[in-house]
């Protein structure tokens with residue numbers, strides 16, 4: 001076992017080691033050698049504890065990938081790496097604002113304003129807010145204008161990768177309904193690094209690639225995508241983050257004397273829409289909404305707990321979620337909480353990537369959510385167990401909730417970054 005001081009030094013070393021060019025960090029060496037959107041935000045939140053300039057630069061690097069329509073893509077490719085994602089298939093050379101940057105063509109949970117607000121709370125640097133505000137505002141306008149197409153307040157995602165939780169059991173039914181008449185040409189490379197049972201299946205990968213080819217065929221035109229994409233989902237995690245990000249934008253705008261009312265309104269709309277449309281009174285729990293098949297996707301995963309992070313439920317609803325789900329030993333309160341799928345779900349798999357293992361970012365969100373509703377001791381315990389988990393098994397990507405065994409990538413950046421944040425509480 002390492003002391004807290006040693007663990008912090010190790011976490012810092014992981015981030016430094018994964019630094020690409022002072023403005024970007026690999027999500028992990030080997031498996032993910034590029035900059036990912038929400039990874040980068042978590043990384044910045046870690047950096048703020050020991051190198052706040054580097055934290056700001058991570059955000060600057062991320063915004064360099066922003067498209068002219070405002071979208072911030074989920075991957076900015078590392079020029080020094082050939083491997084990793086099959087970058088060519090995105091066909092997106094034309095769209096990033098910065099000419100020399102190559103990106104993917106979809107987004108990820110909009111964490112940027114949240115990370116920027118975290119940085120600002122530490123350094124009170126208004127110049128930084130003034131610098132990044134216009135770009136983040138443009139990103140939020142993009143989500144508002146191009147993604148809230150089904151119902152106002154609820155953003156739609158167009159691909160499982162946009163959810164951040166790639167092979168979550170929530171996506172099974174939609175992916176199963178896609179009948180491929182050919183095998184996509186792109187070859188997966190993840191299994192060169194990680195045992196196949198810890199990763200999505202080939203069938204899932206083929207559908208992921210198929211959806212990307214559909215976006216290219218649609219020339220990234222959202223109207224076309226909404227017409228043709230079988231995967232259109234009002235995702236509960238994405239929208240919880242979207243709600244909180246607008247609260248943060250309102251705070252940011254207030255600090256630099258910009259109009260902030262609009263962001264408060266957007267946050268309020270999202271909160272109300274989540275409560276009106278994504279909440280099952282019967283279960284006392286939130287779910288994603290499948291726009292094509294017009295129904296809630298009733299799979300119990302840790303994404304259902306995310307509204308706590310954004311203060312979406314009232315106290316009574318929150319209490320139910322905490323007592324009946326989070327702190328229930330038959331669901332999420334395991335030896336190492338919290339599994340990414342409820343252990344009583346038929347689809348639960350303790351090694352299965354987003355189908356059961358513990359993830360540090362989810363624990364980070366849920367610890368904050370518990371605090372929002374006064375469950376301070378439980379938040380403390382969740383953070384403590386997460387730190388113990390890393391101490392036991394290293395900076396792995398995900399972990400077995402029963403034994404704490406580590407899986408997936410090693411030296412995973414957000415595990416290092418968020419543990420630094422948790423250790424500062």
Ligand code: GLC
Pocket residue numbers: 027028032036037038039164165166
């Ligand atoms: C996987 C995760 C996603 C993450 C990416 C890079 O695709 O599901 O959330 O952003 O890896 O770490």
